[in-house]
Amino acid sequence: MSLANSSNPFLALNYEPALESLGNDYFDQVVAAEFPTHILRFRNDALIPLLKLDPQAVTDDHFIEAFGKFQGREPLLALRYHGYQFGQYNPYLGDGRGFLYGQVRGTDGELYDFGTKGSGTTPYSRSADGRLTLKGGVREVLAAEALHQMGVRTSRCFSLIETGEALWRGDEPSPTRSSVMIRFSRSHIRFGTFERLYYIERPDLIQKLLDHVIKYYYPTIWGKAEQYALFYAELVKRVAELTAQWMAAGFCHGVLNTDNMSITGESFDYGPYAFIPSYDPLFTAAYFDYYRRYCYGRQPSVCKLNLELLQEPLQAVIPPEDMEVSLSMFDEHYHVEYNKLMLQKLGFSQLPVTEGELVQTTIQLLQETQVGYHDFFSKLTHYFSNQWRENTDLILHEIDILPWDSSSELLEKWRNLYHKYLTQVPQSEVANVAKQLQQSNPQVALLRPVIESVWEPITQEDNWQPFYDLLTSLREN
């Protein structure tokens, strides 16, 4: 280890060999690629205090040494997993362009993974190059920050380093620039990690991994008599809530294969994702998703199906009847969370989540008018006024800003309902409605044209300022 390394705060972190200690059945030790250049394009200073470090004391070179050159750190572990991809079982997966760099405990007491994306080939790369395009990295940084800001339980990007290679991709003008990203997440163990163990007929390894997962990621359940059934029930709840968070955020993940589902219920892997321009259940993010399998409106049912598929490997440990009962709760968990979040987006955090009528009418209005999904809520936030309590007609009367017929019956119905709920709020608490609207509705939405508008200056003139400005405005929401 060089002198520079020993003073690098990232190398001095107290790494816990949590996954490594499970033994060699779950991963392969790999070597990182050596890149021709390293230019730090993004560092997530907001996460550094979680490591008990001072962002000021961490230099760009520290990032590059640790997360671009991977100096002084081993073992680097490519995790083994399989997965159902677009309904087909694929036993040829695994970390093909990433590895687990290390695991650290945050100041919040949680165990976090540093995982890579684009760090070189592994035994699971098949014929692919093990690389990540710079645009892919930029898109993942933006998605994670935007979703985090919107209250979605998500992984984050810790750093993005441009690596100076020319890549060829079918879905980007090529040659295109390369990068390596570090993801900071609550585990990279996927549903597919368990599916592989079932496929290779190793119930003993399923048991061992499940114990590990419960111990580290479901600590309040760990050691209880019913811990396995409780784990699955809690996973169902977390995934249902996560799906509701995506739906309320107007987010379409795009590739909900079981290798992209985390066993901790956290959202990750932002490839072809998109935020919906307007409310359209059939909106599909991935151009290769020909049958709209993972379209916006199917996300809850697909996630539920993925949980059902997971029962197959978990049956080695958990009674199937218990899992069935837990899975049958999915819809309720989903609707409770979805209604709660949508009522918050409408400004009404105090209403019971059983108040579904306003939410349903809002969805109907959004769907029929095809007004911008994010635009609607940001305008509601912007124009919200105390006077709306006095006069129904004033509610969003700046209607000419919205492309719908202001005299429509549906709009009248929606206005009346909104008015009804608003008048139920005591005068002294109306300010809280305005505050809730602001908290739940970003003024800047990460729509595709917005991403393209920051990518364009990067690719045309290597101008990164619009990207940094966008990150700032996403965080200010």
Ligand SMILES: Nc1ncnc2c1ncn2[C@@H]1O[C@H](COP(=O)(O)OP(=O)(O)OP(=O)(O)O)[C@@H](O)[C@H]1O
């Ligand atoms: N350029 C590549 N080189 C090697 N393997 C790849 C490449 N792109 C994708 N893969 C592999 O294909 C599979 C599916 O890819 P997918 O895009 O879902 O995952 P990923 O984006 O690489 O990683 P993660 O799920 O951690 O975000 C994974 O096994 C992945 O490692």
Ligand SMILES: [Mg+2]
């Ligand atoms: Mg993936």
